[in-house]
Amino acid sequence: MGEIDRTTGYWRPELETSDPQARQEYLDGKVAEIVAHAYAHAPGFKAKMDSVGAQPGDVTKVADLARLPITEKSDLVKIQQADVPFGGLMAGDMSHVRRIYVSPGPIYEPGDRAYADDRWTQALYAGGFRPGDIAQVTFNFNLVPFAFNLDESLNRLGCVSIPAGVGNTELQVQIMKDLQVQGYLGTPSFLAALADKAEALGYDLHKDLNLQVAFVAAEMLPESLRTSLQERLGMVIRQSYGTAELNCLSFECQHMGGMHLAQDCVVEVMDPQSGQPVEPGEVGEVVATIFDKTYPLIRLGTGDLTSLTYDTCACGRTAPKMTGVLGRVDQVTKVRGMFVHPSGVQQVAAKFPEVKMYQLVVTREANQDVMTLACELADPSADREMLRSGLEKEIKEVLRVKGQVNFQEPGSLPEGCKVIDDRRKWD
Template sequence: MPDKDRTSGYLRPELETMDPQARQDYLDGRVAATVAHAHERAPGFQARMEAMDAEPGDITSVADLAKLPVVEKAELINIQRENLPFGGLMAGQMEHIRRIYVSPGPIYEPAERTYADDRWAQALYAGGFRAGDIAQVTFNFNLVPFAFNLDESLNSLGCVSVPAGVGNTELQVQIMKDLGVAGYLGTPSFLSALADKAEALGMDLKKDLNLQVAFVAAEALPSSLRKELEERLGMLVRQSYGTAELNCLSYECMEMGGMHLAQDCVVQICDPETGQEVEPGQVGEVVATIFDHTYPLIRLGTGDLSSLTYDACACGRTAPKMTGWLGRVDQVTKVRGMFVHPSNVQQVAQKFPQVEAFQLVVTRENNQDVMTLVCELAEPGADREELRAGLENELKETLRVKGRVDFQDQGSLPEGCKVIDDQRTWD
């Protein structure tokens, strides 16, 4: 069987390679139509608009979305509890609903086959899945939507789904071998566990298995793990990002370097305090609006932090890229007006192997925030001045806030100390 071209082409070229200005116009139209539709058909959304004294005509573009508050997941749970089952947010009719999913919360989600599926299909195609592939879905099929949505998106691409679900590593490996499964969908750690199991069963990972592409999500994918999986199994591994309620929001192409925003949804990076969009490149909360006809969700906050990059991508897709998952909003600290997250501090420290332990201490001097990276060194005799300059520069680059570096003796920081120690008091 000839090898398939898995690294070029687009699922929806007219959208994926659209001129950015044309995309802006297109999304403005879709936002206006979605808000009008939700206002007409979803009484809960209508009530929310009325409480703000707003009408559909006030929200006719992506920029206008800033007039609507961000709805956090905890609020969505409350909205539903007050008006079960869907908080008045369903805009379709029950006879058109195919399933009701239940996400942790619980959050109830009415679903018919909609655009949502199509966004995961974009991700799958960009990750190298092609018609005729047999693909094994190892996400959980119990109540939650993700695995079902992937199953449907595979079908829409012409792929064959094996709904394997979680666990049963030995059976999973046998299925892969017996069926010649080409595509894996699951977490990176489970793929790693399957490879270990296959080896333990005496299989040759490249000869006995036919894996070509992996779609991974729901977990961080360190570049070292990606490289290991790709080399070990002789396959492409690409990741995507989304949530149970919003579905796919972004996905990697073959070039990587971030995840392209999916087409047919609006993803905004917003200040977690004000809900307003931050400047390009700055870190903020991922807030999304989806155009689902049955269950339109408008300005839903994910609680996840990320940033956007607008650099042109060699793959030809013109959508900006999310730079990756940078932590959770509830762990964030604001220093000199900038959001600083533990994972960003870790990023800085990890670039310097000489640093054995670290903690970012935030204090206040002369009514100004002061940020100090306290470091313990593996080799106390190392050249501290060069290291200090490097660390200070990296702090400024990554956190966008100037910080000091303070070297302390080994053992000064308590074992397992929190990454950010905010010592500021405000009385």
């Protein structure tokens, strides 16, 4: 038997490699259909459309979605409590529902009996999973939908699923060895924990285990961790992005460089302050529309920030890529028209070990935003002028906004202070 080709091909070739214009027309049709369906069957959605004076006939293409308000995921708890259980957003009756999932909040979610969505399947296929693979699902099977939907997606792809769930590292390692499991689904950190456990049990990670591919999500995947795990375990690791309600929105292919947008959904990247689409390449909130007939979520704001890149990919997929999750909307500050996120500030400070504590202070002087990085130094005798110019250059490069540096006496920044202190007053 020859080696399995895990690097080429697509789950939905006609859509994944589609000419962008043809994809646009396809999605326009799907948007018109789902909006008309949700308006007719989901009273909560109808009320939302009525509130802006929109009729189904007004939304017949992707661009028309801009007429409809964004529903923030963070508001779902409130919306559902006002109209238990699904806030009027379910468009079928209970006979269509196989399970009700409960996400933290609590947020209730009707899981469709048919689960026709195949976006996680696209992701698994792009990550190298192939029919006949035995795959161990180590996400949580308790109340939340993600692990169940992955299990369904593996089934659709022709893989064998082991519903392992979380914890039990020793048993999990034994299962991997006994069944010669090829596929892992879980967080990167749990994969690292399993590798450690396998070594502690005296296993050779290459000879005793047969891991080939990993699908990771729900956690940041630093490249250093990916590289070390791939080498240790002799496997290929690819990541995906989605949410419990929306399912898969993007996934990495073999060539990486970001996560291709999944097919059969609409992802918009919106300026969280103006509510308008950002320019291509700029950072904004991920807002998605899915075509689930039972639970049609239309313009759900995830609260996650990303940007899109439109470079051609060698894999042949034509969808743009999400550059990653760049932060959360509720932590972002806009300075001189640019979004500044705590992780960006941390990235700047991390390059200067001389800086012991820091806080980015945003103020307003003469109708101009002023950004100042307040720093305390580990060694007060450090060359301040050199540090200052290095820090200011880095601030400009990473945050893309000019900022100044202010060295402070030790003890002036409180322990555990927030990374960005926005002191601007707007009246």
